[in-house]
Amino acid sequence: MLKRCFRNRTFIISILMLLPxxxxxxxxxxxxxxxxxxxxxxxxxxxxxRTYILGTDEFGxxxxxxxxxxxxxxxxxxxxxxGLAFFLGFIIGLLAGYYGGVVEQLxxxxxxxxxxxxxxxxxxxxxxxxxxxxxxxxxxxxxxxTPHFARITYSGVIQVKTLAYIESERSLGASSFRILKxxxxxxxxxxxxxxxxxxxxxxxxxxxxxxxxxxxxxPPAPSWGQMIGAAxxxxxxxxxxxxxxxxxxCLTILGTNLLGDSxxxxxxxxxxxxx
Amino acid sequence: MALIQIFIVLSLVFLLxxxxxxxxAVLALGTDRTVDPQVVEAxxxxxxxxxxxxxxxxxxxxxxxxxxxxxxxxxKVPVMSYIAERIPRTIELAFLSIIVASIIGVVLGMxxxxxxxxxxxxITTSLAALxxxxxxxxxxxxxxxxxxxxxxxxxxxxFIALSKNAGAHYARLVLPVATxxxxxxxxxxxxxxxxxxxxxxxxxxxxxxxxGLSRQKVVFxxxxxxAMIPIVTIIGxxxxxLIGGTVLIEYLFNLPGLCSVLLKxxxxxxYPLIQGCIFVMSSFYILVNMFVDILYGALDPRVR
Numbered sequence: 001m002l003k004r005c006f007r008n009r010t011f012i013i014s015i016l017m018l019l020p021x022x023x024x025x026x027x028x029x030x031x032x033x034x035x036x037x038x039x040x041x042x043x044x045x046x047x048x049x050r051t052y053i054l055g056t057d058e059f060g061x062x063x064x065x066x067x068x069x070x071x072x073x074x075x076x077x078x079x080x081x082x083g084l085a086f087f088l089g090f091i092i093g094l095l096a097g098y099y100g101g102v103v104e105q106l107x108x109x110x111x112x113x114x115x116x117x118x119x120x121x122x123x124x125x126x127x128x129x130x131x132x133x134x135x136x137x138x139x140x141x142x143x144x145x146t147p148h149f150a151r152i153t154y155s156g157v158i159q160v161k162t163l164a165y166i167e168s169e170r171s172l173g174a175s176s177f178r179i180l181k182x183x184x185x186x187x188x189x190x191x192x193x194x195x196x197x198x199x200x201x202x203x204x205x206x207x208x209x210x211x212x213x214x215x216x217x218x219p220p221a222p223s224w225g226q227m228i229g230a231a232x233x234x235x236x237x238x239x240x241x242x243x244x245x246x247x248x249x250c251l252t253i254l255g256t257n258l259l260g261d262s263x264x265x266x267x268x269x270x271x272x273x274x275x
Numbered sequence: 276m277a278l279i280q281i282f283i284v285l286s287l288v289f290l291l292x293x294x295x296x297x298x299x300a301v302l303a304l305g306t307d308r309t310v311d312p313q314v315v316e317a318x319x320x321x322x323x324x325x326x327x328x329x330x331x332x333x334x335x336x337x338x339x340x341x342x343x344x345x346x347x348x349x350x351k352v353p354v355m356s357y358i359a360e361r362i363p364r365t366i367e368l369a370f371l372s373i374i375v376a377s378i379i380g381v382v383l384g385m386x387x388x389x390x391x392x393x394x395x396x397x398i399t400t401s402l403a404a405l406x407x408x409x410x411x412x413x414x415x416x417x418x419x420x421x422x423x424x425x426x427x428x429x430x431x432x433x434f435i436a437l438s439k440n441a442g443a444h445y446a447r448l449v450l451p452v453a454t455x456x457x458x459x460x461x462x463x464x465x466x467x468x469x470x471x472x473x474x475x476x477x478x479x480x481x482x483x484x485x486x487g488l489s490r491q492k493v494v495f496x497x498x499x500x501x502a503m504i505p506i507v508t509i510i511g512x513x514x515x516x517l518i519g520g521t522v523l524i525e526y527l528f529n530l531p532g533l534c535s536v537l538l539k540x541x542x543x544x545x546y547p548l549i550q551g552c553i554f555v556m557s558s559f560y561i562l563v564n565m566f567v568d569i570l571y572g573a574l575d576p577r578v579r
Contacts, residue, residue: 120522125541125553201408232412242416
């Protein structure tokens, strides 16, 4: 399995793109040169210099340090919300697919309701009234992406549950829980793993969008989307202020998307000979 | 079906606004300063918040059925007149973008599939991978920087009514539409390519060639037709992103559309206005999804 991963060129490229960001997220506080919140009112919107490697923002804060520490909230929100969506969606999909009937109707229609809303609208509305912050963002984005996981799990379960080996397992007296855990779950994992990486990319995008509008991760804590939002007013004065957070954001999303693409090639043998 | 969905959305919006911590009246008047309780009470009465919750709900549903969302809290203008004024601008932006995106996406995807593993394919697929990873607000800022500030070719945003000056009206739409359309075109191109490839590998395509049909007839008459369903699906799915995209784009390019009203309403916690905007946008979203479902039937008789 791992061997197949490393034979895939896209997989290696995506890992090489994401690894530095992961390391920086972990080692962040050790790398930064300045307090990301420290205001230096003399040096506002300065170009890169020896003290400020990437220059300063509109309050004279060090862009480099803010960039480095901006990774953490982004990753925490993306991973947390994807984890929540996976957990909820997987359980809903398993139960709905396995039991069918009333359970299915109840659970899947509930999931459909979430899909009635355009994602960013629901997020905006909740943020407007509940306030924002990392926990709320994880919760909202998690709920928003639950339907995708629920639907994928559900369609996997109804395909697998009629197969002969599940029947034989049942006739041997296995409990429903055991069948779900040992018989069905491992066999429907591949599309879910692909969806995980795609959802992480979407979650980063959504969080950055909300922060860009000023309703995501709250200032003065640094986050890339919010830095881009602030920097857009100073594009002419200080182009490098907007350049760095945009580049980091694009690279992270591109890396995650490529990872998803390569996992699709690796895990889905049907497509293997096509792409 | 669509009506039921809209009804559910309505009820949920109502529920969400009423289980939110804090009284909308207090929130609207500002939480940070001490407000005269009598003023709060007056606003609560005006908004009907002092009635029992079930009665509020019934009044709300009745008003919405008559397309009456009450008045905006901040400037007392009826919410409906706000929406009626702003919605054509947002719809224009959205539809122009989706049309541009579909044309670019389908054409590039087809070229990539037909030229598989050649230069055109490799360039298109790499650009598409890049395109789906570019956040619209980053792409938009880049466009503003390059085309407005550096080259001074196009205005960086704002809005001029079509009736006043058609040229200026469309010049101000070029950048927003391009920004919205390109990432969508990337997704559409990817889907078109893989869907076309799947059909091109089928045996009936060989039969058609063997029967002596020209490549043009095979590709446009048969392959594209069979590859159309996933393409329509992805275009339909793009509408979800489109609504998110228009929020960001209207903010970035200072377009006074529906989404910018919503953002303003949210920052003032003007909740009749929020309800109105969300209702209109969700209904639009649901209707588009329904339309896509109907299109399936037209494209694939097996679905009917």
